[in-house]
Amino acid sequence: MTTTVQPTPLLEATPPEPESRSTRKKKYKGRGYESRSLVSPLSLRSWHGRLTYWAVLVVVVIGFTLAFVFPLYWMVTGALKSPDELAQIPPSFFPKDYDFGVYKEAWDQLQLGVFLRNTALYAGGAWLFTLAVDVTAAYALSKLRPFFGKVILGLMLATLMIPPMVLLLPTYLVAKDVPLFHWNLLNTPWAIWLPAAANGFFIFLLKRFFDSIPRELLEAAEIDGASPLRILWSIVLPVSRPILGVVSILSVVTVWKDFVWPLLVLPETDKMSISVGIASLSAQMPQNVLIAALVIASLPTILVFFVFQRSIMAGLTAGSLKG
């Protein structure tokens, strides 16, 4: 039964990235001709070529640091300054004394603990929901191929054409009073979870990956008597780990960063997500407490980026090159 299984094309999809990186480096250190880009390696070897290269490198590194890291440094240290020091002109580059109490103050005054817990609940639930709903749907569309499957896929992908902002009002009205059921989802996590699962892009990514899994692999299991659910669980999911990782991170980060939708559907202060909560309380806070709250709010996503950098960047290019 297993002779027809050809796992090789499947495994190919995962490793090339680190491999190509290492060969690129090696080639550069070696002859350098194969991997040249705009500037030829030969011209980099002359002394003024080398000088230009290092000058550009230094300018770029300093420029990037100033543009993208310095604002964050200013935020972290700004929180430590007293209101008087914040208002002082010219500003101090380093805070005079490090008063970490402001973070505690921000945590208590802005009830950041509640906001963070809410956001984690929304993002975590949306993640589970998205995976459960979109993976099964993509599997059905890719491998079970029901009648009207193409039409359904087309309708799901068509939603990508409609920018989310223009459907804001009708979707809000649906969440306020779900047609047929007349449920009011406002101020409940369902208002975040259910719309999050209706994501045509994730269906597209997952279906495209499932399409690349060889049929023989699934047919062998089918002949062995495995049910479709069993096939999905024990064969499709284990080989789909890379794409599941990308979809997971994208779905969590999207919900975590979202502002407009939670602003509308979670108006109660105790139910707010972290972005909405800080924004709505920002007017009443002393400047340094607000900045401390901003630091705390940005830590989770930055940490996620530190840990899952590769998956996030893979998702970025996977989506946009062929989206």
Place this chain on the structure above:
Amino acid sequence: MAILSKPPVRRSPHPGAAHPFEKNGAARRAVGRNLTAYGFLCGALICFAFFSWYPMIREIILSFQENNFVDPAKWVDFDNFRTVIEDPAFRSAWLNTAAFSGLALVVGYAVPFVLAVVLNELRHAVAYLRFVVYLPVMLPPAVAVLLFKWFYDPGSGLFNQILDVFGIPPLAWLDSTSTALISLVLVSTWMNLGTGTLIYLAALQSIPGDLYESAELDGAGLFRRVWHVTIPQTKLILLVMLLLQVVATMQVFIEPYLLTGGGPENATVTVAYLMYQYAFNFGDFGGGGALGLMLMVVLMVFSAIYLRVSRDNEGGR
């Protein structure tokens, strides 16, 4: 499919029976397969039906109705459209949205490409630079916007302090009609620059090196190599990103909402923000719906071009 299309081993036991299928086993299996498939699909179908497909229809209905959600909705033809078009903020909203998109293109479209071209030449610190350029993208947008609100502070804000170092008189940033919109563009560009840069970088890395080699042998200088090799080779992704960016920036909402509230003197009111105001500040969902529908029609044109381009792209390869 392969299993189902196998020739039938035995014929149906009742050849005369009025059953539409000859191959009973295959038919039963097809039905079973469809039942399972729709069982798997039902969750997604429900989510899409309620939160994607139905809202599209609702959006159209909404914009032609007068609705206060207490009395039954009344069909009012184009009254909602007339109301919003006669609103003095309507003109400003569209002009500002167009200006925002245009300015964001000028800054946010060329800069990531240039950064990517430069990054692609570097052989050191690339991991650091890629990480750093994407850092603002990872911040929650509300955090980035509030951070810049503090930087824009006319008194002790960071930007005026920097201008002061160079001896330039301080600007009013968000408080002046002439600089408010560009200030919004600046935040928006800062927090979205990384996406474009990394996408271009990935595209640049797939350009074969011998193209540059032969161009150089033919005597093409640095800029002519960019013009005749880099840009043609990344033409499609450049076009796709252009359309995506227009669609994304035309929906701008969070910047005016958090920074200016549409002011000063409607200088930063955008279509999406006006739509929000109609619905949630004036309680006029019909007017908001009408604005949303107009925005939808405009953006659908760009989306359709985008779809066309990306489909041609897939077909060509």
